[in-house]
Amino acid sequence: MDFLIVTGMSGAGKSRAMDVLEDIGFYCVDNMPPQLIGRIADLSVASGGALNRIAVVTDMRGGNMFYGLYHELDKMKEDGAAYKMLFLDASDDELLRRYKETRRRHPMADTVEGGLAAQIAAERAAMSEAKKRADYVIDTTHLSVSSLRKRLTAIFSAGLSGGMLVTVMSFGFKHGLPSEADLVFDVRCLPNPFYIPALKEHTGLEQPVRDYVMNAPESTMLLGKLKDLLEFLIPLYQKEGKTQLTVAVGCTGGHHRSVTVAGYLYDDLKARGFNARISHRDIEK
Numbered sequence: 001m002d003f004l005i006v007t008g009m010s011g012a013g014k015s016r017a018m019d020v021l022e023d024i025g026f027y028c029v030d031n032m033p034p035q036l037i038g039r040i041a042d043l044s045v046a047s048g049g050a051l052n053r054i055a056v057v058t059d060m061r062g063g064n065m066f067y068g069l070y071h072e073l074d075k076m077k078e079d080g081a082a083y084k085m086l087f088l089d090a091s092d093d094e095l096l097r098r099y100k101e102t103r104r105r106h107p108m109a110d111t112v113e114g115g116l117a118a119q120i121a122a123e124r125a126a127m128s129e130a131k132k133r134a135d136y137v138i139d140t141t142h143l144s145v146s147s148l149r150k151r152l153t154a155i156f157s158a159g160l161s162g163g164m165l166v167t168v169m170s171f172g173f174k175h176g177l178p179s180e181a182d183l184v185f186d187v188r189c190l191p192n193p194f195y196i197p198a199l200k201e202h203t204g205l206e207q208p209v210r211d212y213v214m215n216a217p218e219s220t221m222l223l224g225k226l227k228d229l230l231e232f233l234i235p236l237y238q239k240e241g242k243t244q245l246t247v248a249v250g251c252t253g254g255h256h257r258s259v260t261v262a263g264y265l266y267d268d269l270k271a272r273g274f275n276a277r278i279s280h281r282d283i284e285k
Contacts, residue, residue, distance in 0.1 A: 004055040007130050008088030011098045013140040020152045026055040034058050034069035041081050060107045087134035094141045135243040139180045154277045164238050167246045170262040172254025172282040181248035191216050193256040204259025213260040227268050254282030
C-alpha cells in the first residue's frame with residue numbers, strides 16, 4: 001500500500017499536487033481532519049487491494065484540529081502503519097503574491113490579526129514541525145504548473161517503497177537559492193560561455209556549451225571531486241533513512257555552467273545505479 005500525507009503552506013500548490021497524484025493512480029481525499037487519517041489507512045488495508053494508493057491532504061483549514069496531526073502520526077508508527085509525508089512550500093513573498101492574485105481568504109484570517117503577511121507567518125510557525133517530519137519537501141516558488149507535475153510524477157509514479165530519490169538541480173544564483181536543496185555546489189568558478197557570442201544564447205543541454213565548459217582542466221578536476229563526494233555521501237544519507245536528496249548546482253544565470261555540471265553528475269549517478277532525476281530550474285528564464 002502507498003499511503004501519502006500531503007500538507008504544507010496555504011497557496012503552495014496542494015490542490016494542483018492532488019490533481020497530479022490522482023492522474024498517476026492515487027485515490028485522493030482533500031481537507032482531511034488528522035484524527036481520521038489512521039481510519040483511512042485502516043480502510044485501505046481492509047479493502048484488500050482495492051485502495052492501494054491513497055493521498056490525503058491535511059492542513060490549517062482544519063483549524064485547531066490540525067495540531068492533532070503529530071499525535072496521529074506517532075500512533076500510526078506505533079501501530080506499524082507505513083506512510084510518507086509530502087510538504088509543499090513557497091516563499092512568503094510568493095505566497096503573498098498568489099493570495100493577492102486569487103483574492104482567496106487565508107485559513108488563519110479568523111485567528112490572526114495584522115493582515116495577510118502576519119497570517120502567513122503564523123501558519124509557517126504552526127507548520128514548522130510538519131516540515132521537519134516530511135519525507136519530501138518541494139518548494140514551488142519558482143515552479144511552473146508543468147514543472148511541478150514533472151517533479152511529482154518523477155517522485156511518486158513508481159511508488160513510495162523505492163530507494164532514495166536523488167534530484168540533481170541546476171539553478172542561477174541571481175534567481176535565488178533553492179530552499180529545498182540539501183547540498184549546494186557553486187560552479188561560478190568555471191569558464192563562462194555567456195561571454196562567447198556563439199554560445200551565449202545556447203544552454204548546457206547542447207554539446208558546444210558542454211565542451212566549452214569542460215575543456216578547462218579545472219572543470220574536469222572539479223567534476224571528478226563532486227562525483228567522488230556524492231559517491232561517499234549518498235550511502236550515508238540512505239543509512240540515516242533519508243528518502244529524498246536534492247543536489248543543487250548553481251552558476252550565475254542557470255543556463256550554461258550549472259546545467260552542464262548537473263548533467264554530468266546526473267549521468268554518473270544513473271550509471272552507478274542510483275534512483276536519480278534531473279531538473280533545470282532556471283534554464284528558461
